[in-house]
Structure formats: structure tokens, C-alpha cells
Amino acid sequence: MLKNIKILRCIIFMMLSMNVYAKEIAKIPEASGICYVSKSNSLFVVNDEGTLYEISKNGKIKRKSYLGKYDLEGIAYDKINDKLLISVEGSESILVLNSDSLEIEKEIKLKRKYKGINLLKKSKKTGLEAIAIDENGDVYVSNQSTITYNKKIKENAxxxxxxxxSKKQKAKIIEVYNHGYIDISGMTFHDGYLYMTSDKKNLLIKYDIKTNKTIKKVKLPKSAQEGICFDDEGRIYIADDNGKVLRYKRKKLDI
Structure with a gap:
């Protein structure tokens, strides 16, 4: 009995300590994606209701723009072209925005098939989720699904x-990466690695996309982490679909 009490205390302490160094900096309803833009030294957050927010690193709302009746799920900054790219679930498309005016310049639909396999099926439960851009300007998106990709199951995984x-009409899938995790809801590149969050598993994953290997994974407090980014000081921000933006010190997460 005494041993069980000690174990319980240890678990409670670990859970509390995880939450202590997660600082809530802003309340954003249904926050689903986040990115950092160095030129303005600010964070851009999107939500499920079609609204884009620009906030300071301390959470002060600087600008707010309703883009339309979109289910916005992820956002990334294309520093080469100075554009904001936002992934839209349902229509499976990418909105390209002017980073200064926040006006939509175009909407690009994404082809659902790759080599004859329907990777993005029309579904209310799954669809286009996170978006990330690497240092070369290459764009990556995730299909939020609870099915892992394998020999028998490839569709909608x-x-x-x-x-x-590069094409004027629909964007096409040119490569598929099978990471083995489910429900990838947030992605960002930092120092050459891809960082991902798994909503259902409450995981933060450091991933080498060049070798398709996991470098490290960290268990996060139970929440609805749907977006992730780093600022210029290496701090980590997570958009929580429960209605908030959290800031973590990277050293505390040990990743």
C-alpha cells in the first residue's frame, strides 16, 4: 500500500512539473496552427473558425483577420517568397497570403492521389492538417489520421x-513519408529537423526526414496540441485546440 502511494505521488509530481513550465501566453479559441515570423518577431495563429491572429511572443494580440468560412488547420511562413501558407481541411487546399496585408492571394487545391493511391480521401474525421516549410522552401503537409501506413493499408493513412x-492549377504530391505515428496535428522545421506533435498520443517528436528516423520523442501533458513552432530564441510554442497558446522552454522539454 505504501509503495503504491509513493508511486502515485511520483506520477502526480511529474504531471504537475510538466505543466509548471508550460506557460499559457494567450487565449485563442480553437487554436489549430502556429508559426513564427522573424521579420515581425511575432507569432501567427489560425483557428478552426477561419480566423488568423498575429500575436507577440508574450501573447498580446496585434492583429486579427477573418479569412472566410475555412477550417484552418496549419500555418507556415515561406521566408523565401515572404508568404504565409495555411492548410485548409475539408477542401484539402493551401491558402497563400500576403504576410503584410494578410490578404489571400490564391487558394491552391491539392491532388488527393499519389501513384494511384487515394492518400487524402474525403472524410469528416481526417484530412489535411499540419503544414511545414524546410530551409530550401519545400512544402510538407500531414494527413491527420488514426490509421498507420502499411502494406495492406495505404489509403487515408x-x-x-x-x-x-510549381503548376498553375492543382498542387501534386511528389513524395510520401511514413513516420509510423498517428494523428500528426502540428509540424515545423528547426535546425534541420522536423518537429511533430501527435494529438491523440500527446507526443512531441524530433524527426530526421532525410533518413526517415525518429531522433527523440517526449511525452506532453494531455491536451489538444495542434500546432508547433520555435521562435528566434529556441523557445517552443504549441497551439492548443482547447483555446490557448502555450510556451515551453526547450531545455525543460529536453529535445
């Missing part, structure tokens, strides 16, 4: 998709 926007 949880994978990362590298996409090509």
Missing part, C-alpha cells in the same frame, strides 16, 4: 506528404 506548387 497517417503520413507526411511533400507537395509541388
Amino acid at each position: 497517417s503520413v507526411i506528404l511533400k507537395v509541388d506548387f
Whole structure:
């Protein structure tokens, strides 16, 4: 009995300590994606109700823009072209925004099939989720699914998709990455690695996309982490679909 009490105390302490160094900096209803833009030294957050917010690193709302009746799920900054890219679930498309005016310049639909396999099926439960851009300007998106990609199941599985926007009409999938995790809801590149969050598993994953290998994974407090980014000081921000933006010190997460 005494041993069980000690174990319980240890678990409670660990849970509390995890929450202590997660600082809530802003309340954003249904926050689903987040990115950092160095030129303005600010964070851009999108939500499920079609609204884009620009906030300071301390959480002060600087601007707010309703983009339309979109289910916005992820956002990334294309520093090469100085654009904001937002993934839209349902229509499986990418909105390209002017980063200064926040006006939509175009909406690019994404082809659902790759080599004859329907990777993005029309579904109310799954669809286009996170978006990330690497240092070369290549764009990656995730299909939020609770099905892992394997020999028997390939359609509508949880994978990362590298996409090509060079065509004028629909963007196409040019590569598929099978990471083995489910429900990838947030992605960002930092120092050459891809960082992902798994909503259902409450995981933060450091991933080497060049070798398709996990470098490290960290258990997060139970929440609805749907977006992730780093600022210029290496601090981690997570958009929580429960209605808040959390800030973590990277050293505390040990990742």
C-alpha cells in the first residue's frame, strides 16, 4: 500500500512539473496552427473558425483577420517568397497570403492521389492538417489520421506528404513519408529537423526526414496540441485546440 502511494505521488509530481513550465501566453479559441515570423518577431495563429491572429511572443494580440468560412488547420511562413501558407481541411487546399496585408492571394487545391493511391480521401474525421516549410522552401503537409501506413493499408493513412506548387492549377504530391505515428496535428522545421506533435498520443517528436528516423520523442501533458513552432530564441510554442497558446522552454522539454 505504501509503495503504491509513493508511486502515485511520483506520477502526480511529474504531471504537475510538466505543466509548471508550460506557460499559457494567450487565449485563442480553437487554436489549430502556429508559426513564427522573424521579420515581425511575432507569432501567427489560425483557428478552426477561419480566423488568423498575429500575436507577440508574450501573447498580446496585434492583429486579427477573418479569412472566410475555412477550417484552418496549419500555418507556415515561406521566408523565401515572404508568404504565409495555411492548410485548409475539408477542401484539402493551401491558402497563400500576403504576410503584410494578410490578404489571400490564391487558394491552391491539392491532388488527393499519389501513384494511384487515394492518400487524402474525403472524410469528416481526417484530412489535411499540419503544414511545414524546410530551409530550401519545400512544402510538407500531414494527413491527420488514426490509421498507420502499411502494406495492406495505404489509403487515408497517417503520413507526411511533400507537395509541388510549381503548376498553375492543382498542387501534386511528389513524395510520401511514413513516420509510423498517428494523428500528426502540428509540424515545423528547426535546425534541420522536423518537429511533430501527435494529438491523440500527446507526443512531441524530433524527426530526421532525410533518413526517415525518429531522433527523440517526449511525452506532453494531455491536451489538444495542434500546432508547433520555435521562435528566434529556441523557445517552443504549441497551439492548443482547447483555446490557448502555450510556451515551453526547450531545455525543460529536453529535445
